[in-house]
Amino acid sequence: MSRLYLAPRIMKHLTRDWMRLFHLHHNTQSLGRCRRxxxxxxxKSANKQQSxxxxxxxxxxxxxxxxxxxxxxxxxxxxxxxxLNSLKAKYESALEMGDATSMxxxxxxxxxxxxxxxxxxxxxxxxxxxxxxxxGNSDKEMKDLAQKxxxxxxxxLTVLKDQLFEVLVPEEPIDNTNVVLEVSAGVxxxxxxxxxxxxxxxxxxxxxxxxxxxxxxxYETTDLGGLRHGSAVISGDSVYQALKYEGGIHRVxxxxxxxxxxxxxxxxxxxxxxxxxxxIEVQILDKDLKIDTKRASxxxxxxxxxxDSAVRITHLPSGLVVECQEERSQHHNRNTCxxxxxxxxxxxxxxxxxxxxxSNRKLQVGTxxxxxxIRTYNYPQDRVTDHRIGLSVHNLPSFLSGTELLHSxxxxxxxxxxxxxxxxxxxxxxxxxxxxx
Amino acid sequence: xxxxxxxxxxxxxxxxxLAAQYIISHTLGLSRAELKRNMxxxxxxxxxxxxxxxxxxxxxxxxxxxxxxxxxxxxxTLNLQPPVFIPRPETEQLVDLALECLAEVERPRVLEIxxxxxxxxxxxxxxxxxxxxVAVDQSQHAIRLTKENARKLNLQHRLTVLExxxxxxxxxxxxxxxxxxxxxxxxxxxxxxxxxxTTPTPPPPSTTTPITTPTPTPTITTPTPPITPIPLPxxxxxxxxxxxxxxxxxxxxxxxxxxxxxxxxxxxxxGKDGLDVIKxxxxxxxxxxxxxxxxxxxxxxxxxxxxxTWLQKQPQLKMKMTKVYVDFSGKERFIKFTKCS
Numbered sequence: 001m002s003r004l005y006l007a008p009r010i011m012k013h014l015t016r017d018w019m020r021l022f023h024l025h026h027n028t029q030s031l032g033r034c035r036r037x038x039x040x041x042x043x044k045s046a047n048k049q050q051s052x053x054x055x056x057x058x059x060x061x062x063x064x065x066x067x068x069x070x071x072x073x074x075x076x077x078x079x080x081x082x083x084l085n086s087l088k089a090k091y092e093s094a095l096e097m098g099d100a101t102s103m104x105x106x107x108x109x110x111x112x113x114x115x116x117x118x119x120x121x122x123x124x125x126x127x128x129x130x131x132x133x134x135x136g137n138s139d140k141e142m143k144d145l146a147q148k149x150x151x152x153x154x155x156x157l158t159v160l161k162d163q164l165f166e167v168l169v170p171e172e173p174i175d176n177t178n179v180v181l182e183v184s185a186g187v188x189x190x191x192x193x194x195x196x197x198x199x200x201x202x203x204x205x206x207x208x209x210x211x212x213x214x215x216x217x218x219y220e221t222t223d224l225g226g227l228r229h230g231s232a233v234i235s236g237d238s239v240y241q242a243l244k245y246e247g248g249i250h251r252v253x254x255x256x257x258x259x260x261x262x263x264x265x266x267x268x269x270x271x272x273x274x275x276x277x278x279x280i281e282v283q284i285l286d287k288d289l290k291i292d293t294k295r296a297s298x299x300x301x302x303x304x305x306x307x308d309s310a311v312r313i314t315h316l317p318s319g320l321v322v323e324c325q326e327e328r329s330q331h332h333n334r335n336t337c338x339x340x341x342x343x344x345x346x347x348x349x350x351x352x353x354x355x356x357x358x359s360n361r362k363l364q365v366g367t368x369x370x371x372x373x374i375r376t377y378n379y380p381q382d383r384v385t386d387h388r389i390g391l392s393v394h395n396l397p398s399f400l401s402g403t404e405l406l407h408s409x410x411x412x413x414x415x416x417x418x419x420x421x422x423x424x425x426x427x428x429x430x431x432x433x434x435x436x437x
Numbered sequence: 438x439x440x441x442x443x444x445x446x447x448x449x450x451x452x453x454x455l456a457a458q459y460i461i462s463h464t465l466g467l468s469r470a471e472l473k474r475n476m477x478x479x480x481x482x483x484x485x486x487x488x489x490x491x492x493x494x495x496x497x498x499x500x501x502x503x504x505x506x507x508x509x510x511x512x513x514t515l516n517l518q519p520p521v522f523i524p525r526p527e528t529e530q531l532v533d534l535a536l537e538c539l540a541e542v543e544r545p546r547v548l549e550i551x552x553x554x555x556x557x558x559x560x561x562x563x564x565x566x567x568x569x570x571v572a573v574d575q576s577q578h579a580i581r582l583t584k585e586n587a588r589k590l591n592l593q594h595r596l597t598v599l600e601x602x603x604x605x606x607x608x609x610x611x612x613x614x615x616x617x618x619x620x621x622x623x624x625x626x627x628x629x630x631x632x633x634x635t636t637p638t639p640p641p642p643s644t645t646t647p648i649t650t651p652t653p654t655p656t657i658t659t660p661t662p663p664i665t666p667i668p669l670p671x672x673x674x675x676x677x678x679x680x681x682x683x684x685x686x687x688x689x690x691x692x693x694x695x696x697x698x699x700x701x702x703x704x705x706x707x708g709k710d711g712l713d714v715i716k717x718x719x720x721x722x723x724x725x726x727x728x729x730x731x732x733x734x735x736x737x738x739x740x741x742x743x744x745x746t747w748l749q750k751q752p753q754l755k756m757k758m759t760k761v762y763v764d765f766s767g768k769e770r771f772i773k774f775t776k777c778s
Contacts, residue, residue, distance in 0.1 A: 219473050291765055293766065300768055302682070305523055305693060308455055328509035329508075329509035331511045331526070331530075332512060
């Protein structure tokens, strides 16, 4: 039972690692095929993970990569042990209680506990093997055998440890949803608009690179060719999981095209990534909507022939306003508007839930506050820096093309966020947080 | 781009920017969003002259939809050619109403009268896979275009397109029931010239007429009002849909030049009160609908007030106005009728 429950998580983890491998080795195989092959080898996780770790180290040589210390996330860390112990105590008491709320807790924690038990068993084995290996009175053959076993067991332990940390941070239920990506020019006038176009194109490129489909729903340009505001619905595999930490303020430092004196300007672009909920998750009542079209005045119907199909919908209870004018059919634009509105309402709901279950103590990555400056694109130094994890890479043109470099960058942010969540878990005294279902 | 927009604006063409964008992007084979992302594209000589040609058409107030030869209705991109009526965004809702009506009917048979480019029936066929449609229009161009669009969208197998005109033989109806004398008298003089203009179009062959007896002579008084027969493939339908000509004669002269000059006015002109064709459709639906099934019409906002009065004077018509729907700008635009016993 617990194995079955674990499998998808492990696979997801593996998939991510594998995708990284994929880029490091410039493998041209299709991702889909890789995934399928992984399905068959899910249980052979150990080797894959090890090989990735070495690959990752070589990868790091090329970039300045500073991260929180790895040993915080080890089984020997006292705070980790403390957390696990308290979890275990709660789990056992909940088992004894046996009422509905306790059983719910039990079912969430069971996968963790199963691994913890396995780890404990192995640690016991290791103890025995160690004494066996060190005991003076046994023969040499026996000792070698014990050493070998000890080595094997240690490897299994590392794998288990990774699994444990993977299970401890519950996967967000919305990770696999599609997203509405919005890019708007912020401070900096024309220059900000020019850059927002580049950022928008970067994500379009990334969507293409990842094999996702992207439908541009809004694209408001300026005279100079900049982008005032653009939005796209991106759909595909785990889109939200990959893009969720991209939302925030992106800052650019460069000499703008419009600048005559050659001074460096700083401008900003804001990026919003909203998960796209299904119609069931967010229901919108017709009576709450005020729909404006460009045909509102005059006789309408057969009396008029216009081509402006722009639609603007105001959601009265929340005051949210969405617009769409890209398609020639008003019906189509209206549906897109509703999609966007649904995503925004969903984000509001999520924000509400998230704030009630996370303390956001000193999270750098995970806050997903949309007002937060997350990244700087510095042209004079040809560098991109993520302020949340202090990661910098060079080669801006390649980064802005939205391919490999952005991909590995995004996954490093993701990994950092995962670590952060774990740390938060261990240092908080509260019980294990359950994600909103 | 700006240059062209300016030109169109100088020519007092409405929605100049949009028109310029659509024309250029269509000529380049891009979507409008793609065009905006690649504003610095250089046009080839050939493309340039093509754009020029289309801009000139627009300056002459040819509707944009005809210039680029297609437009989107709901999720379908339809070919559009002059003079076939360009589907309006309001009509998209008519399909929603029809779908709502057919939600629980299995393999429904639907009749669309005045199909134009086929927008409504094709959307319906596209949205619901077990619908069978019969589409009727008086214009040969409309028939051809509907067939062409059906083939383009690969929906031709469930669609029958017929040429025919739904027309009330006013002279006949006037003689039948006694109730109306005054009101009809006022309509006759205006109806007569209309009838004169339409009679030259040859009536469709009436060899097999499952609906009514062939056009009766004025002396015959039948309980079912005579209708110019169209050989329809079925005798009954689960739903009748129509976006008939409903523009009132007095409004007809004040339409945009795009409509006046390029669109088929027969698709718009609804006679003095805009009800000429609507009345005919009501009579026809009366004979074709099963008890309890519906007729949905797109109408002028004044019609929901005019029709009940007229219906009261037609006791033999078992059609009841059951619901009026508003369009997206809040105008009373659609009427649902139910055939009752």
